Amino acid sequence: MKELIIAFGLFLFIEGILYALFPSKMKSMLLKLNDVTNSQLRTGGLIFALIGFLIALHWLAFFKAVKVSNVSITLAMMSTGAFFTSLLEPIFFKRKIIKYEVVFGLIVIVGLYIIFKVETAYLTGILFALLSSFLGALFSIFNGMVVKTYDATIISFYELFFGVVFITIFIFSTDGFNVSFFDLSSTDWIYILLLASVCTAYAFIAAVHIMKWISPYTLMLTTNMEPVYGIILALLILGDKEYMNPTFYLGALIILMTVIVNGIIKTRKKV
Numbered sequence: 002m003k004e005l006i007i008a009f010g011l012f013l014f015i016e017g018i019l020y021a022l023f024p025s026k027m028k029s030m031l032l033k034l035n036d037v038t039n040s041q042l043r044t045g046g047l048i049f050a051l052i053g054f055l056i057a058l059h060w061l062a063f064f065k066a067v068k069v070s071n072v073s074i075t076l077a078m079m080s081t082g083a084f085f086t087s088l089l090e091p092i093f094f095k096r097k098i099i100k101y102e103v104v105f106g107l108i109v110i111v112g113l114y115i116i117f118k119v120e121t122a123y124l125t126g127i128l129f130a131l132l133s134s135f136l137g138a139l140f141s142i143f144n145g146m147v148v149k150t151y152d153a154t155i156i157s158f159y160e161l162f163f164g165v166v167f168i169t170i171f172i173f174s175t176d177g178f179n180v181s182f183f184d185l186s187s188t189d190w191i192y193i194l195l196l197a198s199v200c201t202a203y204a205f206i207a208a209v210h211i212m213k214w215i216s217p218y219t220l221m222l223t224t225n226m227e228p229v230y231g232i233i234l235a236l237l238i239l240g241d242k243e244y245m246n247p248t249f250y251l252g253a254l255i256i257l258m259t260v261i262v263n264g265i266i267k268t269r270k271k272v
Contacts, residue, residue: 045147045151045159046159048143048147049147049156049159049160049162050163051143052140052144052147053161053163053164053166053167054163054164054167055136055139055140055143056160056161056163056164057163057164057167057168057171058132058136058167059133059136059140060164060168061168061171062129062130062133062136063075063079063129063133065126066127066129066130066133067126068126069123069129070123070125070126070129070130071123071126071235071239072231072232072235072239073231073232073235073245073249074116074120074126074127074130074245074249075126075130075133076227076231076232077116077130077249077252077256078113078116078127078130078131078133078134079130079134079137080227080260081109081113081131081134081135081256081260082134082138083138083260083263084105084106084109084256084259085138086138087099087102087105087106088102088106089139089142090142093142093143093146094142094145101263101266105259105262105263108255108259109256109259109260112252112255112256113131113252115248115249115252115255116252118248119246119248119249120245120246120249140160141208141212144156144160144212145212148212149213153206153210153212153213154206156209157202157206157209160205232253
């Protein structure tokens with residue numbers, strides 16, 4: 002119970018900061034709720050809570066993967082997001098399974114096998130990254146369904162709110178909140194602010210918003226370009242600890258090229 006009270010307190014604090022910094026935006030978001038019926042709001046609240054829970058698990062798995070492996074391993078595994086989405090879309094959007102997607106799925110498995118074979122020391126990190134990728138694909142599917150009914154700003158606000166609640170409960174349950182938790186340098190706080198605002202909040206709102214015009218699969222496909230520049234930046238910034246066995250890059254390349262070719266075929270066939 003204490004965890005829920007503190008999580009709610011943190012939410013009120015964050016909400017107060019948002020009202021102070023962006024009063025017109027917050028007012029506009031609240032006015033949009035007038036266009037939503039009570040039934041939609043009740044159903045939406047449950048859906049947002051579910052997606053918020055998935056987002057929390059997604060981020061916990063992602064950072065755990067980075068912690069027990071490295072950035073290159075994690076980003077390579079995250080490139081499987083479009084593959085997971087292609088498997089989930091037929092279930093949630095009632096479309097038929099496409100044969101070449103099955104073939105591409107098998108090729109992705111080959112790429113994963115190559116990485117598993119040469120990077121056995123990072124097995125735990127690989128599994129956590131794959132879990133994070135799957136959860137990311139799952140909540141993208143759900144967002145693609147609710148964005149037709151709710152405004153992207155409302156979706157993002159409440160999903161991230163529930164995500165904060167679930168992560169707060171998790172941290173309290175693992176005794177994570179202590180003095181050292183807040184003992185960060187001023188530079189670290191600046192990095193966290195940038196990551197939270199630009200790289201997370203803005204990116205999340207934009208991703209939800211554009212799903213009015215593109216499918217969850219297309220979104221995941223463009224997101225899967227992240228491993229390319231992410232691995233390059235990791236090598237440049239983090240140095241030697243990001244250098245992997247050459248066979249790892251072969252496996253990562255197989256996965257990434259399969260996803261890209263799949264996207265090109267889909268675009269041409271307009272599936």
